[in-house]
Amino acid sequence: MEIPHFGIPPELAGRMSMAEQHEYLRTRLSRRRTLVTAGAVASGLLTGCSGSGSRSGQGGATASGSPSPSTSKAPGSLITPFGRHLAFGADPKTQMRISWQVPLAVRGPYVRVGLRPDDLGRKVDAELRALHTPELKGVRAAVEQYYPHAALDGLRPDTTYYYGVGHEGFDPASPRHRSTVTSFRTAPASPPERFVFTAFGDQGVGEEAALNDRTLLRREPAFHLHAGDICYADPTGKGKESDVFDASQWDRFLKQTEPVARSVPWMVTTGNHDMEAWYSPDGYGGQLARFSLPDSGFDARTAPGVYAFTYGNVGVIALDANDVSYEIPANFGYTEGRQTRWLDRKLGELRSSKDVDFIVVFFHHCAYSTSTHASDGGVRAEWLPLFARHEVDLVINGHNHVYERTDAIRGGEVGRPVPVGGTTDPRRDGIVYVTAGGGGKELYGFPDGVKESYEGNAADHEPVATFRWTTSRETKAESAQWSRVRYRGFSFLSVEAESGARPGLKVSALTSSGARIDHFEVRRGA
Numbered sequence: 258m259e260i261p262h263f264g265i266p267p268e269l270a271g272r273m274s275m276a277e278q279h280e281y282l283r284t285r286l287s288r289r290r291t292l293v294t295a296g297a298v299a300s301g302l303l304t305g306c307s308g309s310g311s312r313s314g315q316g317g318a319t320a321s322g323s324p325s326p327s328t329s330k331a332p333g334s335l336i337t338p339f340g341r342h343l344a345f346g347a348d349p350k351t352q353m354r355i356s357w358q359v360p361l362a363v364r365g366p367y368v369r370v371g372l373r374p375d376d377l378g379r380k381v382d383a384e385l386r387a388l389h390t391p392e393l394k395g396v397r398a399a400v401e402q403y404y405p406h407a408a409l410d411g412l413r414p415d416t417t418y419y420y421g422v423g424h425e426g427f428d429p430a431s432p433r434h435r436s437t438v439t440s441f442r443t444a445p446a447s448p449p450e451r452f453v454f455t456a457f458g459d460q461g462v463g464e465e466a467a468l469n470d471r472t473l474l475r476r477e478p479a480f481h482l483h484a485g486d487i488c489y490a491d492p493t494g495k496g497k498e499s500d501v502f503d504a505s506q507w508d509r510f511l512k513q514t515e516p517v518a519r520s521v522p523w524m525v526t527t528g529n530h531d532m533e534a535w536y537s538p539d540g541y542g543g544q545l546a547r548f549s550l551p552d553s554g555f556d557a558r559t560a561p562g563v564y565a566f567t568y569g570n571v572g573v574i575a576l577d578a579n580d581v582s583y584e585i586p587a588n589f590g591y592t593e594g595r596q597t598r599w600l601d602r603k604l605g606e607l608r609s610s611k612d613v614d615f616i617v618v619f620f621h622h623c624a625y626s627t628s629t630h631a632s633d634g635g636v637r638a639e640w641l642p643l644f645a646r647h648e649v650d651l652v653i654n655g656h657n658h659v660y661e662r663t664d665a666i667r668g669g670e671v672g673r674p675v676p677v678g679g680t681t682d683p684r685r686d687g688i689v690y691v692t693a694g695g696g697g698k699e700l701y702g703f704p705d706g707v708k709e710s711y712e713g714n715a716a717d718h719e720p721v722a723t724f725r726w727t728t729s730r731e732t733k734a735e736s737a738q739w740s741r742v743r744y745r746g747f748s749f750l751s752v753e754a755e756s757g758a759r760p761g762l763k764v765s766a767l768t769s770s771g772a773r774i775d776h777f778e779v780r781r782g783a
Contacts, residue, residue: 274587274588274589274591275532275534275538275539275540275587275588275591276538276539276591279534279535279536279537279538279539279540328362328363328364329361329362329363331361332426333363333364333424333425333426333427334426334427335426336359336360336361336363336424336426336427337359337360337427338357338358338359338405338422338423338424338427338437339357339358339359339360339511339512339515340357340358340508340511340512340514340515341355341356341357341422341439341515341518341519342356342357342511342514342515342518342519342523342548343355343356343441343518343519343520343521343522343523344356344522344523344524344525344548344549344550344551345444345480345522345524345551345566345568346408346409346410346551346552347551347552347553347564347566348566349443349444349480349522349566349567349568350412350414350415350443350444350445350446351410351411351412351413351414351443352408352409352410352412352551353409353412353418353441353443353522354406354407354408354409354549354550354551355368355383355406355407355409355420355422356404356405356406356407356547356548356549357404357405357422357511358402358403358404358405358508358511359403359404359405359424360403361403362385362387362401362403363385363403363405363424363425363426363427364424364425364426365382365424365425366382366383366384366385366405366407366422366423366424367380367381367382367383367407367422367423367424368380368381368383368407368409368420368421368422368423369381369420369421369422369423369428369429369430370409370418370419370420371418371419371420372416372417372418372419373419374419374435374438374440375435377419377420377421377429377430377438381407381408381409382407383405383406383407383422384405384406384407385403385404385405386403386404386405386406386545386546387401387402387403387404387546388401388402388403388404388504388536388542388543388546388547389401389402390402390504390535391535397503400504400505402504402507402508402546404546404547405422405424406549407422408549412443413443414443414444414445414446415442415443415444415445415446416442416443417440417441417442418440418441418442418443419438419439419440420438420439420440420441421434421435421437421438421439422437439519439520440520441520441521441522442479444479444568444569445569447612448569448570448612448614448756449569449756450755450756450757451753451754451755451756452479452568452569452753452754453476453477453478453479453751453752453753453754454478454479454480454481454482454568454571454751454752454754455473455476455478455481455482455749455750455751455752456481456482456483456484456619456653456693456749456750456752457469457473457482457483457484457655457693457694457695457696457697457748457749457750458483458484458485458486458528458621458654458655458656458693458694458696459484459485459486459528459655459656459658459694459695459696459697459698460483460486460487460488460510460696460697460698461486461488461489461510461696461697461698462488462489462506462509462510462513462697463697463698465697465747465769466513466696466697466698467513467697468697468747468769468770469695469696469697469747469748469749469769470513470514470516470517471516471517472749472767472769472770472771473517473749473751473767474516474517474521475771476751476767478521478751479521479522479568479569480521480522480523480524480568481517481518481521481522481523481524482524482526482573482575482617482619482653483523483524483525483526483696484526484528484619484620484621484653484654484655484656484693484694485525485526485527485528485529485530485531485562485578485620485621485655485656486528486529486530486531486621486655486656486698487510487525487528487530487531488506488507488509488510489506489530489698490502490503490504490506490507490510490530490533490543491530491531491532491533492530502533504543507543507547511547524550524566524573524575525544525548525550525562525575526562526563526575526576526577526619526620526621527541527544527560527561527562527577527579527621528579528621528655528656529579529582529585529587529621529622529656531543531544531562532579532587532588539559539588539591540587540588541560541561541562544561544562545558545561548561550562550564550575551564551565551566552564553565553566553603554599554602554603555595555596555599556595559592560577560580560592560596562575562576562577562620563575563576563577563592563596563599565603565607567607567610567612567613569754569756570612570613570614570615570754570756570760571613571614571615571616571617571754571762572607572610572613572615572616572617573616573617573618573619574600574603574604574607574616574617574618574619575619575620576596576600576618576619576620576640577592577596577620577621578620578621578622578633578635578636579591579621579622580592580596581596581597581622581633581635581636581638581639581640582622582633582635582636582726583633583634583635583726583727583728583729583730584622584630584633584635584726584730585622586730589635597639597640597643600640600643601643601647604616604643604644604646604647604649605647607647608647608648614756614760614781615650615651615754615760615762615779615781616647616648616649616650616651617649617650617651617652617653617752617762618644618649618651618652618653619652619653619654620636620654621654621655621656622635622636622654622656623636623654623655623656623657623690623692624636624637624640624641624652624654624690625663625666625690625692625737625739625740626654626656626657626659626661626692626723627661627703627704627707627721627723627737627740627743628657628658628659628661628692628694628701628702628703629657629658629701629702630656630657631657631723631724631725631726631732632723632724632725632726632735633725633726634725634726634727634728634733635726635728637669637725638728641669644688645667645668645687645688648683648684649683649688650683650688650762650779650781651688651689651691651752651762651764651779652688652689652690652691653691653693653750654690654691654692654693654694655692655693655694655696656692656694657692657694657701658694658695658698658699658700658701659692659694659695659700659701659702659703659743659744659745659746660691660692660693660694660695660711660742660743660744660745660746660748660766660774660775661691661692661703661740661742661743661744662689662690662691662692662741662742662766662775662777663675663689663690663691663739663740663741664689664738664739664741665681665683665686665687665688665689666687666688666689666690666739667686667687667688668687670738670739671687671738671739672685672686672687673685673686673687674718674741675689675741675777676715676741676777677711677712677715677742677775677776677777678712678776678777679777679778680777680778680779680780681777681778681779681780682779682780682781682782683779683781684781684782689764689777689779691750691764691766693748693749693750693766695744695746695747695748695749695769696747696749697747697769700745700746700747701745702745703721703743703745704721704722704723707721707743708743709743709744709745710741710742710743711742711743711744711766711774711775712742712773712774712775712776713774718741720736720737720738720740721736721737721740722734722736722737723735723736723737723740742766742774742775744766744774744775746768746769746774747768747769748766748767748768748769748774749766749767749769750764750765750766750767751764751765751766751767752764752765753765759780759782760780760781761778761779761780762778762779762780763776763778764776764777764778764779
């Protein structure tokens with residue numbers, strides 16, 4: 258079914274940035290009186306955010322003093338929270354962010370937390386963020402969404418905490434609601450002997466997406482990395498036309514994800530399908546309403562998908578590749594180079610830290626892939642020199658809905674072949690790039706005539722005819738000598754980090770049913 262566009266003629270939208278689309282929509286919708294108030298538009302349709310200041314000129318959350326969302330007339334006892342999802346603060350040892358959704362505006366949202374499920378003695382107030390999506394006549398009614406967020410600081414390292422979320426009239430500590438209490442665990446004070454984290458991108462809502470969640474939960478990950486294109490409320494994601502999308506898809510996504518994200522920090526970054534033009538000039542107003550992510554030295558309220566944290570001996574950096582993408586340029590250059598400069602500094606800090614053995618970077622658009630979207634020349638031009646200079650150990654992408662893994666790449670060429678079961682040293686060989694885009698959305702394929710090649714089904718290694726996106730939004734053909742493993746199926750990445758005398762990353766790719774399709778090791782000094 259073809260989805261109509263949101264009032265921007267295609268010939269015009271193709272020449273517009275996200276900020277220009279937002280201004281066009283704001284003006285047009287104001288004339289049609291389809292928004293609740295002009296003030297809601299001026300604040301990016303985010304109200305009730307009493308956080309850390311305004312995004313001047315960005316149309317996002319306003320500073321304290323903006324109007325609070327009207328509370329529902331329904332008794333709080335009849336309003337049930339759902340969609341709980343965790344994220345680390347800047348320090349995973351002592352900080353956790355708890356977010357959830359309520360179907361109506363509530364009074365006094367909060368989190369109860371304690372060291373036992375029957376003793377939730379600490380109460381932390383939550384901030385309620387409201388998001389309004391306007392009516393589209395003949396397509397859908399207006400959608401109102403409400404997201405409480407609580408910041409838990411001063412936690413003990415390596416400790417299991419129990420928590421429940423509530424509001425006036427709904428107390429998770431009461432016998433009636435005690436079944437809603439769940440738990441999380443903070444990061445240890447010093448690197449553990451081993452821990453596991455998981456990753457994928459391009460999830461959406463559906464049976465395979467939910468199966469991936471259930472299967473990765475069995476790996477008992479310390480955290481999960483979501484490399485963008487989170488729920489596909491916007492089904493096209495071209496970033497050049499403000500497409501009609503179903504905001505209630507986010508409700509379905511958060512319900513689907515809750516069984517894992519309520520206990521496993523769900524660390525997301527921003528894909529092209531996550532830009533939603535009518536909430537803010539950069540398209541990130543929706544993400545700011547729904548997620549609380551680490552504030553780690555970059556402006557989290559300007560670029561919510563850009564942050565860093567350290568867990569054990571692994572430093573993790575999330576990037577927003579919309580900022581550098583040649584393929585989908587709606588937000589190209591929106592940070593005016595600040596993200597790349599921050600990346601250079603942050604990589605330097607992590608590499609010089611005596612506590613960090615490995616650096617893992619994740620973002621959406623692919624640096625190296627042969628599938629439908631292929632490789633983004635903007636990512637390569639802006640970030641790959643920094644990855645090489647600071648000896649990044651592993652790069653994880655989504656965007657292409659397949660699993661594909663490179664050999665170790667140095668200077669744009671194969672630095673060392675890394676077959677299934679192989680070992681590589683980034684200092685000597687270069688960097689392995691993984692496309693983990695089989696999170697649940699409809700699958701892509703590989704170029705005509707190119708065979709899949711994975712554990713138990715290895716094909717002869719041959720170059721793949723593919724392309725990369727150039728600065729003019731044209732494609733340039735290239736021969737991919739580096740494409741080592743290819744699998745067209747739903748899957749996720751599972752990484753076991755080891756510390757001690759011989760630290761390593763044991764990287765495995767698993768299908769949504771748990772079968773292994775790839776594995777290799779990263780060993781510094783191997």
